[in-house]
Amino acid sequence: MRILTAAVILATAASATAAFAQERLTDTQFIAAAKCRGLMQGADTAGIDAVLSANRSGRLGMVIDRANTARKAAVRTARRANGPGGKAEIAREIASACAGLTA
Numbered sequence: 001m002r003i004l005t006a007a008v009i010l011a012t013a014a015s016a017t018a019a020f021a022q023e024r025l026t027d028t029q030f031i032a033a034a035k036c037r038g039l040m041q042g043a044d045t046a047g048i049d050a051v052l053s054a055n056r057s058g059r060l061g062m063v064i065d066r067a068n069t070a071r072k073a074a075v076r077t078a079r080r081a082n083g084p085g086g087k088a089e090i091a092r093e094i095a096s097a098c099a100g101l102t103a
Helices: 002-023 027-039 046-056 061-080 083-097
Strands: none
Touching (some): 002 046, 027 046, 027 061, 027 083, 061 083
């Protein structure tokens, strides 16, 4: 019985580790996700917030600083987007570059 329990625990730990490894973003993807978060002002950002929070630990301070800078720049860009052309460009970028993060 103990062998079976140990096998189940090891299998669960291995699958959890594999799932975590697949979800881990590279530094570049982390910065892009922060930019997407900035572009998505007023939208439902729970999914992207969860991705950013899960991937924040273990990052170098420089990467987190760059992500914060990218997010703030994207917030300014989204705020300054005027008219249908500007808003459409923001929506297009969210739909293409941010699609995998918001799902």
